[in-house]
Amino acid sequence: MAEVNSELIEKLKQLIITRLKLADMTPNMIEADAPLFGDGLGLDSIDALELVLGLEKEFGVIIPDAEVGKKVFQSVRTMAQYVLDQKGMV
Amino acid sequence: MGRIAFCFPGQLQEGPALEDSHSLRRNPHFEEWLKRASRQTDFDLLNFSFKGEEAGYNLKLQISTYLLSMIHFFRLRAEGWVPDIITEHSMGIYAALAASRAISFEEGLFITESIGRILEREGTSSGGAMASILGLPFGDVEKIRQDLDGFGLSIANYNGSMHFVLSGNEEGIEKAIALALSRKAISATRLTFNIALHSPALSALSGEIEALLKRVEIRSPRYPILNHWTVRPLKREEIKGFLSQEIGQPVYWDRCVERLIQEGVSRFVEIGHGVTLSKLIRWIDRDVETISTGDRL
Numbered sequence: 220m221a222e223v224n225s226e227l228i229e230k231l232k233q234l235i236i237t238r239l240k241l242a243d244m245t246p247n248m249i250e251a252d253a254p255l256f257g258d259g260l261g262l263d264s265i266d267a268l269e270l271v272l273g274l275e276k277e278f279g280v281i282i283p284d285a286e287v288g289k290k291v292f293q294s295v296r297t298m299a300q301y302v303l304d305q306k307g308m309v
Numbered sequence: 310m311g312r313i314a315f316c317f318p319g320q321l322q323e324g325p326a327l328e329d330s331h332s333l334r335r336n337p338h339f340e341e342w343l344k345r346a347s348r349q350t351d352f353d354l355l356n357f358s359f360k361g362e363e364a365g366y367n368l369k370l371q372i373s374t375y376l377l378s379m380i381h382f383f384r385l386r387a388e389g390w391v392p393d394i395i396t397e398h399s400m401g402i403y404a405a406l407a408a409s410r411a412i413s414f415e416e417g418l419f420i421t422e423s424i425g426r427i428l429e430r431e432g433t434s435s436g437g438a439m440a441s442i443l444g445l446p447f448g449d450v451e452k453i454r455q456d457l458d459g460f461g462l463s464i465a466n467y468n469g470s471m472h473f474v475l476s477g478n479e480e481g482i483e484k485a486i487a488l489a490l491s492r493k494a495i496s497a498t499r500l501t502f503n504i505a506l507h508s509p510a511l512s513a514l515s516g517e518i519e520a521l522l523k524r525v526e527i528r529s530p531r532y533p534i535l536n537h538w539t540v541r542p543l544k545r546e547e548i549k550g551f552l553s554q555e556i557g558q559p560v561y562w563d564r565c566v567e568r569l570i571q572e573g574v575s576r577f578v579e580i581g582h583g584v585t586l587s588k589l590i591r592w593i594d595r596d597v598e599t600i601s602t603g604d605r606l
Contacts, residue, residue: 240591240599264496265588268443268471271495284493285444 311575
């Protein structure tokens with residue numbers, strides 16, 4: 220299994236900020252292992268749909284259903300691992 | 310510079326967090342308008358409860374939503390914000406009407422609480438449920454509705470190309486959620502409602518709502534309020550009919566936003582405690598500016 224690197228983590232933080240129009244946030248305000256939903260970044264299902272579209276547009280990676288989405292959108296790091304697993308990117 | 314639309318959201322889905330340190334608590338309008346509300350209703354926003362009464366969760370949410378929208382509106386108005394046009398989602402119409410001075414703050418509170426109590430009674434006697442489906446286009450959601458023929462399902466909200474809300478009986482809604490997830494929805498979840506709001510099942514209540522509206526005198530709105538059925542401003546003489554029918558009709562939020570953008574609106578200000586409408590607008594058009602009083606303002 221390919222290992223997640225900091226460049227990919229940064230790209231995904233930027234994707235979250237851009238896609239969700241979080242104008243007041245910078246990538247260093249998002250922790251790679253913090254929960255994206257609930258008590259973490261406080262995202263909801265409407266945000267999840269934006270991120271599904273963002274991953275598809277930016278990385279060509281598909282989230283096929285809610286079950287996969289739940290696992291992938293746990294944190295920035297789990298998103299990065301999924302991108303790597305699907306694309307083999309470093 | 311583009312035009313500004315004030316957007317009044319529908320019912321909150323959970324009790325508002327208003328801890329002592331919350332910035333809204335420090336605003337002079339907060340205390341002033343809660344005091345004014347307390348002369349009319351026994352609902353206590355800070356404790357999210359009625360004095361001496363066990364009321365339903367949805368009724369408490371409805372009154373909280375109204376009060377918070379109005380407090381945010383008065384706060385913004387005092388800071389010089391003025392809308393070119395007003396739009397609303399679902400039960401956001403009561404605050405929208407009060408903000409546009411078609412009715413007073415007290416009349417808006419009276420309508421909110423009275424209709425809320427009718428819906429609470431209906432929820433207890435007939436029941437019902439609602440679900441939010443995200444990530445499926447209209448055709449797929451409509452197919453789910455048709456495949457569950459017999460469960461009285463209807464599309465209650467058209468919130469965007471991949472955002473819909475279904476209303477129906479509880480069993481039908483549970484089946485719809487399971488079907489939506491099996492057909493690759495990104496999310497399919499129950500909303501807090503215990504009624505099938507914005508569905509024909511509630512049309513029978515329109516006479517009762519008409520009767521209670523006889524106690525209210527509607528004036529011409531100072532700011533136009535967009536009617537999401539016709540996508541034209543509501544006329545004074547149409548408002549009572551709109552109020553009595555809207556709980557039995559779908560909400561066409563997507564076409565409302567699209568019309569406003571066509572009309573030159575480039576800044577949408579969500580007047581309430583949440584950020585849901587801002588997120589729905591973001592999905593419909595990423596280029597317009599959205600600001601939420603519950604977030605950035």
